[in-house]
Amino acid sequence: xxxxPLTAALAALVCAAALVxxxxxxxxxxxxxxxxxxQSTTSVRDSGLLDHILPxxxxxxxxEVAVVAVGSGQALENARRGDGDVLLVHSPxxxxxxxxxxxxxxxxxxxxxxYAIVGPDADPAGVRGAPTAADALQRILDNRSxxxxxxxxxxxxxxxxxxxxxxxxxPSSFPASWYKSVGRGMADTLRTAFELEGYALTDxxxxxxxxxxxxxxxxxxxxxxxxxxxxxxxxxxNVYSVVQLNHxxxxxxxxxxxxxxxxxxxxxxxxxxxxxxxxxxxxxFFPDPRRA
Amino acid sequence: MAETVLLDIALLSLLVSGxxxxxxxxVGVPLGSWLGGRxxxxxxxxxxxxxxxxxxxxxxxxxxxxLMLSRTGPLGALSWLYTPQGMxxxxxxxxxxxxxxxxxxxxxxxxxxxxxxxxxxxxxxRQHLWALVREARLGILGAVMVAFGRAISEVGAVxxxxxxxxxxxxxxxxxxxxxxxxxxxxxxxGLGLILLSLSMFVFAALTLVQERER
Numbered sequence: 375x376x377x378x379p380l381t382a383a384l385a386a387l388v389c390a391a392a393l394v395x396x397x398x399x400x401x402x403x404x405x406x407x408x409x410x411x412x413q414s415t416t417s418v419r420d421s422g423l424l425d426h427i428l429p430x431x432x433x434x435x436x437x438e439v440a441v442v443a444v445g446s447g448q449a450l451e452n453a454r455r456g457d458g459d460v461l462l463v464h465s466p467x468x469x470x471x472x473x474x475x476x477x478x479x480x481x482x483x484x485x486x487x488x489y490a491i492v493g494p495d496a497d498p499a500g501v502r503g504a505p506t507a508a509d510a511l512q513r514i515l516d517n518r519s520x521x522x523x524x525x526x527x528x529x530x531x532x533x534x535x536x537x538x539x540x541x542x543x544x545p546s547s548f549p550a551s552w553y554k555s556v557g558r559g560m561a562d563t564l565r566t567a568f569e570l571e572g573y574a575l576t577d578x579x580x581x582x583x584x585x586x587x588x589x590x591x592x593x594x595x596x597x598x599x600x601x602x603x604x605x606x607x608x609x610x611x612n613v614y615s616v617v618q619l620n621h622x623x624x625x626x627x628x629x630x631x632x633x634x635x636x637x638x639x640x641x642x643x644x645x646x647x648x649x650x651x652x653x654x655x656x657x658x659f660f661p662d663p664r665r666a
Numbered sequence: 667m668a669e670t671v672l673l674d675i676a677l678l679s680l681l682v683s684g685x686x687x688x689x690x691x692x693v694g695v696p697l698g699s700w701l702g703g704r705x706x707x708x709x710x711x712x713x714x715x716x717x718x719x720x721x722x723x724x725x726x727x728x729x730x731x732x733l734m735l736s737r738t739g740p741l742g743a744l745s746w747l748y749t750p751q752g753m754x755x756x757x758x759x760x761x762x763x764x765x766x767x768x769x770x771x772x773x774x775x776x777x778x779x780x781x782x783x784x785x786x787x788x789x790x791x792r793q794h795l796w797a798l799v800r801e802a803r804l805g806i807l808g809a810v811m812v813a814f815g816r817a818i819s820e821v822g823a824v825x826x827x828x829x830x831x832x833x834x835x836x837x838x839x840x841x842x843x844x845x846x847x848x849x850x851x852x853x854x855x856g857l858g859l860i861l862l863s864l865s866m867f868v869f870a871a872l873t874l875v876q877e878r879e880r
Binding site (some may be wrong): 444445448451452525526527528549550554555556557558559562566568569570571591592593607665 | 736748829832833834840843846849851861
């Protein structure tokens with residue numbers, strides 16, 4: 375053992391760590407802007423919408439928006455614990471419960487789109503001809519076709535569960551031989567469906583953002599069989615809302631900036647910008663702000 | 667979460683990590699002993715490479731295996747993606763460098779006099795190797811413990827290769843990620859405690875064996 379090089383290496387490591395720490399802890403150059411922690415659903419970030427609209431808000435309010443993109447279930451739970459200032463989510467029933475238990479004080483609709491059911495082009499269960507999503511799920515169930523579920527209490531998962539319950543089915547009784555609950559995000563779930571040549575319920579934005587497993591995929595990709603903007607089905611409507619938190623219960627939150635945010639994201643200007651947004655030529659959201 | 671589901675998850679964790687450790691022991695101990703029992707050119711380079719693999723991030727290994735085992739990947743025909751076999755393969759590859767490297771070290775550090783004695787008593791080839799392994803058994807058991815510890819606690823490789831399919835490939839670590847992701851923090855912490863006690867139990871048992879051998 376030669377101690378000199380080892381000591382030098384250790385010293386270098388310590389110096390590097392100190393530099394990193396100094397960089398993180400050092401005072402910011404500009405006067406501290408307001409900071410808003412947005413607990414959002416993954417689809418609005420992964421689709422690129424937030425990158426498209428947030429800079430306007432940041433400029434107008436000299437604010438910095440920190441986006442925590444997680445499933446709606448986790449977003450609501452994080453907000454309940456005070457780990458966030460405002461919510462942008464799409465799980466209407468969970469949002470209502472959030473308001474009812476006093477964690478939130480207001481909820482405004484921002485926009486909507488349509489979920490889609492995707493699956494292999496061969497479509498063994500015949501989802502393409504289904505009049506509604508509930509009927510499509512019934513066909514998948516009858517055919518015992520592989521269906522990959524988010525299984526993560528996200529807004530999309532909540533939607534799937536409400537569709538099953540509309541045909542009096544409870545997925546917790548389905549065998550793993552065809553019903554695969556993965557407990558992961560949308561992109562991971564779609565990749566699993568692609569690998570297993572199965573069906574999945576998805577938001578359109580995430581689906582279009584993954585061309586390597588889409589219709590153009592070499593090995594036979596996932597096709598959009600029902601829903602989306604091209605074949606809207608009423609029971610696939612997907613509503614995004616902004617939820618403000620109860621600041622008497624959570625005194626640490628930046629509720630003033632949260633209120634500015636809610637007003638801004640439901641304003642006609644932002645609505646126009648949301649309506650203009652498209653990913654790979656596919657418009658993804660219909661702005662439809664409604665303030666309660 | 668139902669208790670039977672919980673039991674299935676815990677058993678699959680033990681099964682996958684246990685099989686992976688058993689496999690890497692079966693391959694790694696003979697290989698490590700063989701390497702440790704002799705002098706050869708390039709020994710240091712090989713050892714440095716092996717030690718570098720100690721730092722192989724599980725998630726990177728998981729990614730590479732995912733690409734290999736994918737329907738569109740070179741090993742897609744195996745249909746091992748999203749199966750326990752694929753998860754065992756991942757953890758086997760992850761733990762093998764530890765078993766080989768630590769066995770090598772253990773055998774290599776057996777007192778020279780023991781080696782020479784074995785040799786003067788006429789022990790050659792397989793016999794000689796066996797004598798070395800017996801001398802180094804404490805260190806080798808330590809290698810097995812490190813391998814199991816790495817396997818049972820990793821999440822990056824099994825979540826990518828296994829896909830965390832409920833009832834098929836969900837293990838304790840990936841279940842913790844899932845429960846955290848859906849905001850069920852109490853369940854997540856509970857699963858963490860089960861994982862911790864399971865792994866502590868296995869380690870306590872292995873340590874007792876080690877003490878007896880001392």
